[in-house]
Amino acid sequence: MKAAKVVFVLGGPGSGKGTQCALIVEHFGFTHLSAGDLLRAEIKSGSQNGAMIQSMIKEGKIVPSEVTVKLLQKAMLSSDNDKFLIDGFPRNEENRSAFELITGIRPEFILFFECSEKEMEKRVLGRNEGRIDDNIETIKKRFKVFIDSGLPVLKHYDSLGKLRKINGDRMKEEVFESVRPLFTAFAKKD
Numbered sequence: 001m002k003a004a005k006v007v008f009v010l011g012g013p014g015s016g017k018g019t020q021c022a023l024i025v026e027h028f029g030f031t032h033l034s035a036g037d038l039l040r041a042e043i044k045s046g047s048q049n050g051a052m053i054q055s056m057i058k059e060g061k062i063v064p065s066e067v068t069v070k071l072l073q074k075a076m077l078s079s080d081n082d083k084f085l086i087d088g089f090p091r092n093e094e095n096r097s098a099f100e101l102i103t104g105i106r107p108e109f110i111l112f113f114e115c116s117e118k119e120m121e122k123r124v125l126g127r128n129e130g131r132i133d134d135n136i137e138t139i140k141k142r143f144k145v146f147i148d149s150g151l152p153v154l155k156h157y158d159s160l161g162k163l164r165k166i167n168g169d170r171m172k173e174e175v176f177e178s179v180r181p182l183f184t185a186f187a188k189k190d
């Protein structure tokens with residue numbers, strides 16, 4: 001597992017992480033692992049953690065790291081690929097340290113989409129995927145959790161010189177033109 005190359009993809013709810021990950025997969029052959037999608041699949045699977053995860057997501061809270069890291073680790077181990085985009089993770093310092101401790105992996109870099117709350121709110125409310133957390137009450141809670149728990153993670157990686165900030169407040173094609181050079185450089189290095 002230590003040979004795996006990981007890029008963490010972060011940003012507030014609706015900043016466009018999943019959308020840009022799909023484009024990176026298409027152009028650069030990464031495997032996309034969304035922590036949120038893995039947690040939602042765990043609810044659907046009837047796992048004994050399902051009820052707890054559902055209630056945390058409904059409240060916009062962060063699920064205990066052990067649960068999320070195990071899901072990520074399982075997905076990575078069952079993949080043939082060695083390049084992963086881990087989307088929506090780490091959401092707090094506990095997520096970060098648990099991942100490093102359990103997997104022994106340090107990320108190559110962190111892709112961070114900066115976007116205004118007004119734009120993120122508009123996008124999430126317009127998403128129409130039937131998510132239990134895409135309502136104005138939960139969105140406000142998710143914004144607060146992002147500021148309180150997510151910013152310290154970004155500061156940590158910034159101090160290591162690993163943070164790559166992208167203006168996510170533009171059309172998705174324009175955003176991707178800022179993302180592309182980071183992965184072109186990474187592919188050359190590889």
Ligand SMILES: Nc1ncnc2c1ncn2[C@@H]1O[C@H](COP(=O)(O)OP(=O)(O)OP(=O)(O)O)[C@@H](O)[C@H]1O
Binds near residue numbers: 124
């Ligand atoms: N640059 C963009 N401009 C306009 N709409 C966008 C843009 N990027 C994504 N969207 C739309 O906004 C919504 C949220 O995007 P997406 O799911 O990629 O965000 P996210 O950061 O992964 O959100 P979350 O963390 O809540 O899962 C989707 O409906 C998507 O189609």
Ligand SMILES: Nc1ccn([C@@H]2O[C@H](COP(=O)(O)O)[C@@H](O)[C@H]2O)c(=O)n1
Binds near residue numbers: 062
């Ligand atoms: N590392 C994470 C990621 C997500 N969650 C929970 O899932 C919700 C939805 O996440 P998205 O990335 O799909 O927006 C999020 O609000 C958390 O409740 C988590 O606990 N830990």
